[in-house]
Amino acid sequence: MERLQAAYGIEFRYTLFPLHPKTPEEGRALEELFAGRLADLDASRRRLTSLMEEEGLPYDKERTMTYNSRLAQELAKWAETQPGGKGIHDALYRAFFVEGLNIALMDNLLGVVRQMGLPAEEAREALLSRRYRDAVDLDWRRCRELGITAVPTFLVGNKAVVGAQPYEALEKLAVEGGARMR
Numbered sequence: 001m002e003r004l005q006a007a008y009g010i011e012f013r014y015t016l017f018p019l020h021p022k023t024p025e026e027g028r029a030l031e032e033l034f035a036g037r038l039a040d041l042d043a044s045r046r047r048l049t050s051l052m053e054e055e056g057l058p059y060d061k062e063r064t065m066t067y068n069s070r071l072a073q074e075l076a077k078w079a080e081t082q083p084g085g086k087g088i089h090d091a092l093y094r095a096f097f098v099e100g101l102n103i104a105l106m107d108n109l110l111g112v113v114r115q116m117g118l119p120a121e122e123a124r125e126a127l128l129s130r131r132y133r134d135a136v137d138l139d140w141r142r143c144r145e146l147g148i149t150a151v152p153t154f155l156v157g158n159k160a161v162v163g164a165q166p167y168e169a170l171e172k173l174a175v176e177g178g179a180r181m182r
Contacts, residue, residue: 003167008179014080014089016073016139017151023068025104030064051164058098065100070136072096072103075113075123077132082118091116 004010020033034041045061052059072092079085091112095101101108106127113123126132146155153162154170156177161169 001170004170004174004179007171007181008174009182010174010179014076015142015148016076016136017143017148017153018140019069019151020066021068021070023066023104025068025102027065027067027102027104030066033066048164051166055167058094060098060100063097063100065102067096067102068104069096070104071106071127072109073136073139074130074132075109075127077135078123078126079113079116079118082122084116085118087116088112088118 001012005012020028023033030041049059049061076088076092079088092103095108095112096103101112103109106124109127110120110123113120148155148160150162152164153160154165154173156173156179159173159176161173
């Protein structure tokens with residue numbers, strides 16, 4: 001996304017998606033999550049690892065757990081209102097996909113906030129009050145209305161690409177949506 005922003009001056013809008021919202025706070029093993037599905041977990045891991053390596057993105061290919069992201073999404077909505085807070089999406093990505101942190105736990109989320117230099121006590125208050133619950137609910141509703149069923153989904157106009165994609169696929173989507181190189 002950073003490459004697209006640099007080349008085309010694109011502004012991204014994050015819409016949060018309810019990926020596995022019934023996952024308990026302690027998390028769930030990926031093998032359990034995908035048990036009984038036609039998905040080949042090992043093949044999916046290899047593909048994702050390959051894409052991440054091609055783009056030079058960090059990724060823990062040994063990740064075995066998934067966690068409920070609801071509280072992290074509410075934190076993201078709060079952080080977006082703070083100076084320097086837009087980086088929360090990258091910081092949460094790193095916490096979850098690189099460090100394997102349980103992002104359902106407030107203490108872990110507040111650690112991410114502190115690392116970013118954002119006010120942790122304000123973040124704690126926002127999370128305890130659930131002040132951004134409605135904003136996340138609106139995003140979830142928007143995803144349902146748009147027919148989005150997976151993350152990431154990149155949407156430009158009425159065209160979308162779903163899942164981790166190589167840069168060229170995202171660039172094609174942006175250009176077809178009217179983006180022009182700087």
